[in-house]
Amino acid sequence: MSLRAILLCLLIALPGVAPAQDRRAVERQFQGWLEQSVWPRAKSKGVSRQIFDGAFKGVTLNWDLPDLVPPGSKPGGPRQQRQAEFGSPGKYFNRGSVDGATRVGRQMAKRHAAALAATERATGVPGRIILGIWGRESGYGQVPIRNNVFEVLGTKGFMSTRAAYFTDELIAALQIAQAGHAPESAMKSSWAGALGQPQFMPSNFLKYAVDGDGDRRADIWRSEADTIASIGNYLARHGWQTGRDWGFEVDVPASVSCTLEGPDQGKPIRAWAAMGITRVNGKAFPASELGGQGFLLMPAGRNGPAFVVTPNFYVLKDYNMSDLYALFVGHVGDRIQYGMGDFQRGWGQVGGLLRSDVAVMQRALERMGHDVGGADGLPGFKTRRSIGRWQEAKGQPATCFPEAGMKSALR
Structure with missing residues (x-):
């Protein structure tokens, strides 16, 4: 067998990887999908042909995105933690992230005091909470957001593990473009398709983004006042209770x-x-x-x-x-x-397991009758307390968190 043939076999064997000639075929399918499936839905939502064509001009599939399932392939392999929110707790609260968000947040509290106060009066959401979200999502607008939202959502809508969800978000992004809230050059997103400084998914933009500076647009890409007002509106609409702490x-x-x-x-x-x-x-x-x-x-x-x-x-x-x-x-x-300091108790050396490892533990607990909230590989509160209940049933002190030493017992 030639070296070229061997390499081709290896590429085909890897999940989620397609050789160059297969990618060209998939690209043609993608363009057909945009025309035959996405365009009719977008048109029914009031999106013009001009906006549609402009959105997808030069757009091709982005093969570097996570969780892709090209046509004819199946998802496979151990799932690693992609988002920091689902990794090791201690790493999430690293010194640089906490101190940086605090330091710049204090500057922003002074710079945007009027907008924060106006939003707090309108929504009941404290300015400090809005700042906390703004800082975490985009570094108060200082973190570059470079992805083309139509490329990201188009790719994930066409071939990802959550294709239907991302297709719906793609339609919502086209509606945003049609409404003219931001020029085409500003329609940038995260690798997951989240937009602007508050990192709203497009459907959430349509529901919760508001005008905070009086120009009749909800420009969460360039307007700090719109960003602040939109975050406050989101939290208020989700049930924030005025007068209570978190x-x-x-x-x-x-x-x-x-x-x-x-x-x-x-x-x-x-x-x-x-x-x-x-x-x-x-x-x-x-x-x-x-x-x-x-x-x-x-x-x-x-x-x-x-x-x-x-x-x-x-x-x-x-x-x-x-x-x-x-x-x-x-x-x-x-x-x-x-001016509060760190949490008084530190984070232990836990977390960092592959999602596939945690999912194995979850399925074992489910077989015992525990409700772990689904075997998704994420150690949420139902998984944590199920582990604790399993430990207590074995006569062990409950620690309520998945650890590497549990893998052999929970299979």
Whole structure:
């Protein structure tokens, strides 16, 4: 067999990789899909042919995007963590990210005080929370966003593991272009198709982006006032409760099981206090919070800081479905406004497992009757507490987090 033939066989054998001649065929299928499937849907949503053609001028498939499934192939191989939100908790709160978001956030709080105050009056969402999201999503607009949104969403809509979802987002992006909220050159996105400084997916832009500077456009790419107003509107529309905090770092005594974690196991905050949970700073819980619902949050199980959070924490989580993300936003917001320091308890050396490894553990727990929230390879609260319940059933202290040493026992 020739060297060329051997290399061709190797390429075909790799999941998600197509040889050059196959890619040309797939590219032709992609262009046909745009014309036959995407254009009719876009037209039905009021998108003109001129806008459609302009959006896809020169656009080809981006083979470097993750989770692609070319026609005729199947997804395969161990899934690594692509998003930091789903990796090691300690790494997510690295010194540079936390300090940088805090330092620049304080500058932005002064520079955009009027816009932040106006949005807080209109939505009830504190400016510090808006700053926390803005900083995490785009470094307050300073992080370059270079991807062509139509290339990203076109590629992922045509051949990804979530093709239907991304096709819907592609149609929404075309509607945004039709409405003229931003010139074509500004329609840049993340590798996942998220837009502008607040990193809205296109469908969320259509629902929640608003004009904050009075020019009748919601320009989340270039306007800080529009960005601030849009983030505040998103949180308000998702149920932000004015007057309540997002949460408090706490000490959880050994007598309180980590299996009590989760938004479906809430208690009045006074009830958590009666169980012996106290704030790490030695202060009492605010009197205004004692009657409100609180929820135990232990994002690294017994291997990191613990929190009693309010319903507002889960509003933050709606922005990006990650406990670590919501925690980062609340923490940075507190540092910006109140000058707070680090969490008093550090993060243990946990996390970093492949999603495929965690998924194996989840399936084993499901076979035992545990509700892990789906075997998706992500250690969410249902997985964490299921691990704790499994440990307690074995007579072991509950740590409530997947660890490498568990792989042989949970198969």
